[in-house]
Amino acid sequence: MTLAAETAKPTRRPFLLRWIDGLRPSSIVVPTFLVAWSLLVLLPLLVIVVFSFFSVKYYKVVYSPTFETWESLINSGRWLSAVRTLRVAVTMTVIELLLAFPFALWLAKGCRSKYVKAAIITLLTIPFFLDASSRIIVWRSILGANGAVNSLLMWLGVTDAPIEWLLYSEFAVHFGLIGTHFPTMVFPIFLSCALIDNDYIAASQDLGARPSQTLFTVIIPLALPGIVAGIVFTLVPLMAAFVEPQLLGGGFVDLLGNSVNSALQQLKYPTAAALSTFVVALLGICLAVLILVLRKRADISAMFVAMKR
Amino acid sequence: MTTAPPASPILEIIDAVHVYDDVVALDGVSITAAPGEFLTILGESGSGKTTLLRIISGLETPYSVRVLRLGGVDVRDTPAFKRNCTTVFQNYALFPHMSVGENVAYGLKVRGTPASERETRSREALRLVQLEDMYDRRVHQLSGGQRQRVALARALVPQPDILLLDEPLGALDERLRVDMQVELMGLQKTLGTTFVYITHSQEEALTMSDRILLMRHGKIEQTGTPTDIFDRPVSAFAARFMGVDNCFEGDLISLDGERADVMVGGERLAGRWSGKRKPKAGEKVAIGMRAEWLTLADTAPDRDDINVLPCRGDGAIYKGKYLDRTVDTGVAPMKARIWDVASAVPEPSFVWWKKDDCIVMNA
Numbered sequence: 001m002t003l004a005a006e007t008a009k010p011t012r013r014p015f016l017l018r019w020i021d022g023l024r025p026s027s028i029v030v031p032t033f034l035v036a037w038s039l040l041v042l043l044p045l046l047v048i049v050v051f052s053f054f055s056v057k058y059y060k061v062v063y064s065p066t067f068e069t070w071e072s073l074i075n076s077g078r079w080l081s082a083v084r085t086l087r088v089a090v091t092m093t094v095i096e097l098l099l100a101f102p103f104a105l106w107l108a109k110g111c112r113s114k115y116v117k118a119a120i121i122t123l124l125t126i127p128f129f130l131d132a133s134s135r136i137i138v139w140r141s142i143l144g145a146n147g148a149v150n151s152l153l154m155w156l157g158v159t160d161a162p163i164e165w166l167l168y169s170e171f172a173v174h175f176g177l178i179g180t181h182f183p184t185m186v187f188p189i190f191l192s193c194a195l196i197d198n199d200y201i202a203a204s205q206d207l208g209a210r211p212s213q214t215l216f217t218v219i220i221p222l223a224l225p226g227i228v229a230g231i232v233f234t235l236v237p238l239m240a241a242f243v244e245p246q247l248l249g250g251g252f253v254d255l256l257g258n259s260v261n262s263a264l265q266q267l268k269y270p271t272a273a274a275l276s277t278f279v280v281a282l283l284g285i286c287l288a289v290l291i292l293v294l295r296k297r298a299d300i301s302a303m304f305v306a307m308k309r
Numbered sequence: 310m311t312t313a314p315p316a317s318p319i320l321e322i323i324d325a326v327h328v329y330d331d332v333v334a335l336d337g338v339s340i341t342a343a344p345g346e347f348l349t350i351l352g353e354s355g356s357g358k359t360t361l362l363r364i365i366s367g368l369e370t371p372y373s374v375r376v377l378r379l380g381g382v383d384v385r386d387t388p389a390f391k392r393n394c395t396t397v398f399q400n401y402a403l404f405p406h407m408s409v410g411e412n413v414a415y416g417l418k419v420r421g422t423p424a425s426e427r428e429t430r431s432r433e434a435l436r437l438v439q440l441e442d443m444y445d446r447r448v449h450q451l452s453g454g455q456r457q458r459v460a461l462a463r464a465l466v467p468q469p470d471i472l473l474l475d476e477p478l479g480a481l482d483e484r485l486r487v488d489m490q491v492e493l494m495g496l497q498k499t500l501g502t503t504f505v506y507i508t509h510s511q512e513e514a515l516t517m518s519d520r521i522l523l524m525r526h527g528k529i530e531q532t533g534t535p536t537d538i539f540d541r542p543v544s545a546f547a548a549r550f551m552g553v554d555n556c557f558e559g560d561l562i563s564l565d566g567e568r569a570d571v572m573v574g575g576e577r578l579a580g581r582w583s584g585k586r587k588p589k590a591g592e593k594v595a596i597g598m599r600a601e602w603l604t605l606a607d608t609a610p611d612r613d614d615i616n617v618l619p620c621r622g623d624g625a626i627y628k629g630k631y632l633d634r635t636v637d638t639g640v641a642p643m644k645a646r647i648w649d650v651a652s653a654v655p656e657p658s659f660v661w662w663k664k665d666d667c668i669v670m671n672a
Contacts, residue, residue, distance in 0.1 A: 197400075197402065199398050199400060199402035200402055200404060200405075202368050202389075202396075202398070202402065203396070203398060203402040203403075203404070204404075204415070204419075205367075205368065205388070205389040205390045206366050206367075206368060206389055206390075206394075206395055206396045207390075207395055207415050207416040207419065207463065207464075207467060208390050208391075208395075208416055208419050208420055208467055209390055209415070209419040210390055210419070211390075213419045214390075217415075217418075217419070218404060221406045222404075222405070222406060
């Protein structure tokens with residue numbers, strides 16, 4: 001009796017709760033994302049591209065289309081810094097991958113202690129919360145002609161004169177970039193390695209695969225989504241790096257990031273815009289190559305379906 | 310009945326001890342298996358059976374072991390990938406990034422077998438498990454039963470000396486499980502491979518095995534043929550595990566050869582001794598009888614080869630093929646299985662069973 005009476009008069013729940021219950025995620029997320037992303041990211045990018053076709057006269061932007069900026073970019077040889085940037089970024093990505101993969105694999109599968117694992121993950125976040133300039137400037141006093149390394153080497157008698165290429169060189173820039181971009185390579189690979197079921201590794205061994213065979217035929221293919229994510233998250237910021245080249249390159253290693261920065265400081269907005277457009281274009285080409293290479297080897301989206309089991 | 314393992318066992322473990330983070334998983338376990346034997350390791354979850362299997366396959370290194378031989382060769386320091394035994398994992402562990410055929414061929418690929426031979430042998434193995442059309446399928450397109458067969462084919466292709474099966478039928482539904490039991494037995498007979506099979510189901514163990522090893526808390530409780538273990542459980546634990554429904558504790562009055570007299574709750578019951586270690590009079594023992602051996606009646610039959618207890622009818626559970634009747638005796642509630650429901654006594658006042666059908670064991 002009472003039950004029937006209660007069901008006949010449903011209690012009205014607060015509006016907010018009813019609204020949440022009635023939500024259909026796809027119908028909200030898709031348009032919201034498209035609008036927000038267009039306004040926040042795509043539109044500025046478009047403005048940058050357009051800006052690169054304007055010019056600046058007497059510190060004022062002249063809004064009439066011209067190829068002046070692009071021509072000067074090519075004639076002044078600034079495009080060479082684009083090539084250098086690409087070379088440094090790709091080299092560093094490869095170095096980071098070679099360093100990060102074994103480390104991430106060990107962290108995910110080899111490290112038994114929960115505390116050690118938590119401590120390492122915490123330590124890896126340091127580059128994210130400590131400002132790059134303050135971290136990098138320290139290396140000057142270590143790598144410089146009168147720095148700790150040269151002093152030690154000379155005291156040991158390994159060399160008579162300080163080694164010059166330790167600082168203000170491409171070596172120093174590469175060295176400085178290692179620490180900053182290591183975590184972004186480690187984290188995605190660590191996550192995808194941690195998701196590999198131990199039974200797959202056990203099954204591979206059990207079926208007679210040597211450790212190297214297990215690594216190349218089971219672990220790396222299954223960690224591929226993480227490896228790709230790591231490459232993207234490392235390569236992209238590397239293309240825009242400017243702190244390390246500025247502080248450790250000593251003006252000898254001019255990368256695109258530095259050019260953009262100095263162009264902005266000189267209020268040459270069209271130049272900065274043109275350089276940025278160039279970076280974005282280069283990145284687009286890099287990622288397209290990555291996708292094309294991977295398409296032939298493995299279908300990443302199918303991998304996610306398979307991983308769910 | 311029990312055949313002693315021949316002189317050269319294919320698997321020999323003596324005194325294996327293993328510890329996980331202060332938990333003793335194996336406590337001095339010794340087993341042997343003869344070539345071509347179907348050996349089942351039976352036990353509850355956490356009894357150490359999977360650990361034992363992983364020690365045989367080499368995926369786990371025991372804390373200590375006196376002898377660990379596969380095919381007569383000491384493998385204590387041999388890594389898993391060099392041991393000639395393969396495992397069918399509980400969750401199958403089929404590589405998700407490979408097709409069915411690539412999965413099955415994996416054991417040959419890593420041994421450097423030429424591609425053409427690899428494919429022939431993989432297709433042959435898939436035919437053996439009746440999945441020959443599935444060679445090019447992706448793993449996630451298969452059903453549970455099909456994955457199980459692929460895992461089996463994958464483990465069989467490298468022609469192992471010993472096939473280890475870790476509860477392979479656990480995730481399948483009832484019907485499929487029964488079919489697969491028969492299929493596995495047939496396969497084992499055809500191939501002549503030694504099977505070491507892990508299960509927690511006494512029914513599976515009884516159906517399939519040549520020999521059963523019952524484990525409890527990292528130790529071996531009892532070893533024997535299915536009939537041995539079914540008819541002569543050595544302890545209350547073994548009896549309960551093998552489905553002896555009524556199992557009580559009592560005090561031993563006397564033990565004369567096979568015949569044991571036990572005092573249970575003020576009643577004197579007689580049974581046949583099947584325990585391991587002979588107890589002295591007055592010691593605690595366990596007494597057990599299967600529900601299907603009990604008869605409910607209005608009057609107690611006048612025979613001296615039976616135990617009789619007065620009882621009162623209690624509950625009944627309808628099971629389809631039979632009826633499980635609970636009766637309250639002075640000793641304890643007992644379960645009797647009635648097959649012929651129509652002619653059953655509605656209100657029984659006595660329960661009786663043969664003394665030979667009553668087993669007395671170590672508590």
